[in-house]
Amino acid sequence: MNKEKLKKELSGIVLGIIAFFYIGALLFYDQDDQTVLAGLKWYEFFGRGAMETVSKLHNPFGIFGARLAELFIRSFLGYVSIVPGLALLYWGWSLLRHKSLKPPLLFTFYTVFISLVAASMFGLTTAPFGDVMSGAIGRMLAAVLSTVIGYTGAWILLAALAAAATLFAVRILVENPFDKLRSAFTGIGVLKGRIVAAFEHKKSRESKPESEEAELSLPFPPENPENTFVEKLTEEAQEEAANSSSSAPTDDEPEITIREGVHEKEADLDKRRLKVKTKDRIAYRFPSVDLLRHTREEDDYIDETLLEDSKNRLLEKLRIYKVEVVRISATVGPRVTLFELELAPDVKVSRVTSLENDLAMAMAARGIRIIAPIPGKNAVGVEIPHGKPRTVWMRSVLQVEKFKNNKMALPVVLGKTIANEVYLEDLVTMPHLLIAGATGSGKSVGINVMLTSLLYACSPDRVKFVLIDPKRVELLHYQNLKNHFLVKFHGLDEQIITDPTKAVYALKSVEKEMEQRYDLLEKAGVRNIADFNRKQPDEALPYLVVVVDELADLMITAGRDVEEPITRLAQLSRAVGIHLIVATQRPSVDIITGVIKANFPARIAFQVASKVDSRTILDGSGAEQLLGNGDMLYQPTSQPKPERIQCPYVSSGEVEAITSFIGKQDGLKNFYHLPQPDIKEKGNGVQNGGFQDKDGRDSMFEEAAHLVVMHQQGSVSLLQRRLKLGFSRAARIMDQLEAAGIVGPADGSKARDVLVDSHDALDLLLRNLD
Template sequence: MVGSVWAVIGWLALLAVGSALMWPRSSATAVREVPGVIDAIDLPARVIWVGGALLAAVVAFFNWLGRSRQKTGDTPMLAYDEPVAVAPAGHPDFAQAYPPDEVVDVDYSEHQPTLDEVELAVQGGDIPKPDLRIDADNPAPQVERAPEHPWRVPAINLLVDRTQEPSARIDNTHRAALIEKTLASFGVDSKVVQINQGPTVTQFGIEPGWEVKTRAVVEKDERGKSVLDRDGKPRQRVEEVSRTRVRVNQITALANDLALALAASTIRIEAPVPGKPVVGIEVPNHVASTVTLRSVMESPPFQRAVTRSKLALALGQGVTGEPIVADLTKMPHLLIAGSTGSGKSVCLNSIVACILMHATPADVRFVMVDPKRVELASFGVIPHLAFSSIVTEMDKVVGTLQAVIHEMETRYKKFATLAVRNIEGYNRNPKVSEPLPYWVVIIDELADLMMAAPFEVERQICRLAQLARATGIHLIVATQRPSVDVVTGLIKANFPTRIAFAMSSQVDSRTILDMAGAERLLGKGDMLFMPTDASKPRRIQGVYVSDQEIEKLVAFWGAQRLRSTIASYDHLLDEAKEALEAEAAADPVMEQARELALEHNRISTSLLQRRLRIGYPRAARIVDQLEQEGVVGPAEGGGSREVLTRSDEEPAEEPYD
C-alpha cells in the first residue's frame, strides 16, 4: 500500500479527512491560518520546499516505471516466499516434461556466480558461463529409503468414553474423626492430616503424635517447706518428664481394630507413605469406580510417555486418583500373579489393547501363548502377530520359545555387524533400510507350562529374560498359582517388575512380592504394582476394557490385515523344530528309551517321563523319534503306542498306565 505515489497521496488524504471528522473545530482553525503561515515563509524557503516535492515525485515515478517493466519483461521473477518444485533427473515426470536434448543441468561446483554478475545478467551484460553439459547416462545416485507401511492407528473414540461412576456420598470427615478416636482409645496419639479419595479406596494420612510422660511434684516455698492448699494438703503440680514420638508399629498393630471400628471388610496400612511423613490407612469405598482405558490414555502423563516409547502402558489410577503409566522397555519384563477372578486376564487384555491403540505391526509384534485357549483368542486375527496363529498346544510351546531365542540371536548378529548396542541404536543407524520391530511375548498361564516341561520352559524363559532386553524382546508372564515350584527363584530374579492381584494367602503374596499385602486386596482390578526403581509396591486400580471395545479394536486391525501384507516369522518355527529334532536325535537318553520300549508291549509318553525323569516335550520328541525309527507304531488315541520290535530274551511287561 505504500509502494506507489498514489498510495501515499491517498493515505495523506485519508488522514486529512479523518482529522476533519474527529476534530472539526481545530481543523477549521488550522485551514483559516494556513494562508498566514504561507505568507510568513520567505521566497527562498518556498522555492526549496516546492523543488524538493517535485524531485521526490519524479524519483517515485521512475521507480514505479522500472517495476512495471520488470514485471512485463522476458525474465520471470519469483517472490522470496514462492515455492519452487523441482523433479529429480531420474523421475518419470521430469523426462516427460523435458526431453533429453533440451535439458541443461547447471553444475555450480566449480563456479558460483556473485551478486555483481547477477546484476549484470539482469541488465543484459555478459558473465562467465559455467559448463552446462550433463551426463545423461549416469544420473545422480538416489538415497534408498525403507518403504512406508500403509498402517493407520485407531482413533481414541474407538474406546468407550464412560465417565467414572460416582461413588456413594462418604463422610470422610466423620471417618477421620472415628480413626482418631479409635487410636486414642488404645493410647495412641495421632492426627489425620490428609484425606485422598481414589476410585476404590480412600487413604487417610495419619501423623503420629507424642508419648508424654509426666510426674506429680509437690510445690515448695522459698524456705523449702511444702505449700498447702485450703484443705491443708500439700499442693502438687504435673511436670513433663519426657516426650517421644509414637512408634509406627503401634499404629500398624491396630489394623483389625480399625477395620472393626470403620465397619470395613479389610484395611491396608502403608507405613510410611513413600515421600510423605505420614502413615497411610487405606479404607475401601462403599462403591468402587470404574477406571476406563480411555481416561488414562487421554491423561498428560500417558501422552508424554507415548511420544518416547511405543510400549507405553496405561495401568490404572492410584489411591489419590492420579493416572499410573509405565514403560515396558524400562521394566523390561513383567510378571503378573493373581487368584481366579482378581482381574489378571483383564489386565493382560488392557495391556495388549493399549499397545494396539498407538503401535502398528511395523513397530510391535506379539507372540501369544495361551494354554487355556480362550483368554487371548480374541486377538487371533490382528496383523501384529509374529507367527500365523496363537500358540495353544503344549507340545508347541518349547518350539515357539526356541524360535524367539533364534530371533534374539539373529538380532545380536545384526547389532554386531553395525557395532550398535541395542535396538534403538540399530534403528537410528543410517545404514538400516528397515527398522526392527519390538517383540512382546505374552504367556497367559505359566503353571501349565511348568507342569508339562519344567526344565525346558524355565531354561528358555530365563535365557530370554537375561539377554532379550537389548534386542527389543520383552516378556509378560502371568500365573494364578504363584507357588515356589511355578515362580522359581531364578524366574523371580529375572523379572524385577511385578504386579500382584488379590491373593488367597500371605504366603502367595510373599512369593510374588517378597512381602505381605496382596492378601488384603479387594479384587476386580485392585493390584499392587512393584516397579524396578521402587522399594515398596504401589496400590493401583487397574483399567477396565470391555469385550465390545476389544471386538471393535480387533475388527479395525483385521480389516487392515486384509488390505495390507505383513511379513510372517513362521520360518523361525520350522528352524526351531529342526533344531529340536536334531537335539532329540542326539539325546543321551535315546538309547535308554529304546531299551525301555523293547521291554514292554506298549509304551506311552508318561511312561518315559516317569522312568527317565524327563519333561513332557522331551518325552514326546523321543516317542516321535522312535516312531520314525519303526520301534513303535502310530498313536491310537489312548495315549500308549504298540511296540513293533521287541526283544525275545525276556517276556514283555505291561506299563502301569
C-alpha cells in the same frame, strides 16, 4: 491455582451475577412498563429513544430487565418464574466453592417441576393476584386439569405432586434430614436452658450482697470480652448440639485435610496422525478411540460427612491403643481412601502395623492395607475401601494428554492411582513384567489393557506379539492381528500358541531370535536396539512382546524346558528389544521360582488368597487385602514399596472391535518370521538335523508322506500321534513335505491341503525326488 479451578470460580461468579440480575428484574416487574416499552422496538437498547424510555421505567434493571420480566411473568409462569433463579444461584455457588455439580442439577429439576405445580395452583385460584402469579403457562395447565379431572381433582393432584417432589428432594439433597432436624431442636433446647440459667444467675447476683458476689462463678469464662452475652450462649449451644449428634470426638482431635486428586488434562486421541505408511508401503490406520465404550463421566463428589465419620472411628480405635495422631489427611481414589497419619514423635510405627486386623474390624471394612511408612513422607498410610467405588474405563485412561503425547517406545497404561492419576509405564524400562493373582482377580483384563495400549500407540512396524495362551480362550480375539502384529514360526500352523508342547518350541524360537539380534548388534557396533534402529533405519528391528497368559500350566507340563528359555530371555533380551509379560494364577515357589523372580524386577499382584502368596510375588504382604476386580499392587523397579492402582476395564467386545478393525485392513506383504530353534528331541536324544538321509530329508519322510496321503489330511498333530514323534521333528517333516509338493502351505490352525490324491502318484513323485 490451576486453570481448571480458575475457570470454575469465574464461571460461578458469572452465574451468580446472572442469577441476581434475573431475580431482581422479575421482582421489580411493573405492569405500567409495558405501556412505556410499547413505542420501542424490541432490539432497541441504544439511542435517544432508548434513553428517554429508561427514564420512564419503574424497573431499575433497565430496558433488558423490564423486557425480561414482562416475558417471564406474563408469558411463562408469572412471579413463580423467580424459583428457577434460585437454582441458578446454587450452580454459581457450587462452582465457586468447587462442590459437586450433582446436587445443583437435581435442585434445578426440582425447581422447574415445583414451579409448574405452583403456577398451576395459582391458575386455579380466583384471587385478583392469580394471573400475575401463574402466567400464561400456569393458566393453561390449570384450565386443562380442571377440564379433565375437575376443579377438586386438580387441587388434590397438584398438592400430592408438590408434597412428593418436596419429600424426594429433601431425601436426595439433604444428608440425614431427620438427624439434622433433631440436632437443630437439641440446639434450641440447649440454648433455651442456657438463657434461663443465665437469667437465674443474674437474678441471684442482684439478690446477693457484694461480699458474696465475688464468690459466685460466672457461667462463662471472662475471655473475649468483645463477644456479647447472647453470642456466647449461642456458641455453647451449637457446640453441645454438635457434640450430641457426633461420635463424641475430643477437643484436641486433629482436623482432616482432604487432598485434591489429580485432574488429568483430556486430549482427543483421534486428532493425532492416524494413518501411517509401513515399511512395505502398505497404509496402516490406528484404531479410533470410538471403538471403546463411551461412558458417562462418574461424579467425583466426595462425601465429607462419611469421610469425617471414617476418620473419627479410625482415630478412636488408635486412641484406645495409645497411638497419638498429630495430623491426618485423606485422598479419595476410585475404590479406596488413603488416610495419611502423622504420628507423635514417641509413637513407634510397629504399633500401628500390628493393629491391621483391629482397624479392619473397627472400620467394618472388607480389608485394609497399612503402609508403614509412606516412602518419602513422615506419615503412615491406611488404605480403607469406601462405599462408592468407581469403575475406571479404558477410554478414560487413553483420552488424556499424558498418553497422547508420550515419547515412550512401548507405552502401557496400568490404570489410575489413589490420587486419580493415570499411571503410564514404558515396557522397555521395566523391562519384563510378572503378573500374579487369584482366579477372577483381573489378570486377563490387565493383559488386554496392556495389549490395547500398545495397539493404540504402536504401528505394526514398531512392535510384534508372541502370544502363548494355554487356556485357549483368553487371547482368542487377537487372531485378527495375524497379518499385522503376530509373528510366524517355522513349522507351526498357528500364530497364537495354545499347546504347551508347542510353547516350548515358540520360546526357543524367540531365544534363537535373541541370539541372531545380538549378532546384528555386534556387527553394527551398537549396544541396544534403539541405537541400531537409529543407525540403520532401513533394517530397523521391531520390538517383540512375549505374552504368556498362564505360566503354571506350562510349568506343570514342560517344567524345566519352559523355565530355561524364559530365564535366559529375561536375563539377556532387554538390549535387543524382546520383553516378557508373564502371568499366573498360582504364585507359589514351584511356579515362580527364585531364578524367574530374580529376573523380573517389575511385578503386579492382583488379589491373592494368603500372605504367603503375596510374599512370593511382592516379597511382602498386602496383596491378600486387595478388593479384586482390577485392584492391584504394582512394584516398579524404581520404588521400594508397591503402588496401589485400579486397573481399567476393557471388555472382550471392545477388544474384538479393535482387533477386527485392524484385521480388516490390508495385511502386510512381508511377515515377520522367527528362526527355527535348535531343540533336542525327547525320547530320541538327537538334535535338530538328526534322522536325516543322504538327501537331507528325515528318515521318516516317506512314511509320513504315505500317512498324509492315506488320510488326505496334513497336520503336525497327525504325525505326532501316528508316528510317535516329537513336535519339532514332526513340524520339520511337514515343512519337508511342503517343499516336496505333497502338502500345501499352512493356513492358520487348519490342516494343510494334500496335493497328491493316491499312493501311486506319491510313489512316482518320490522316485522323481530321488
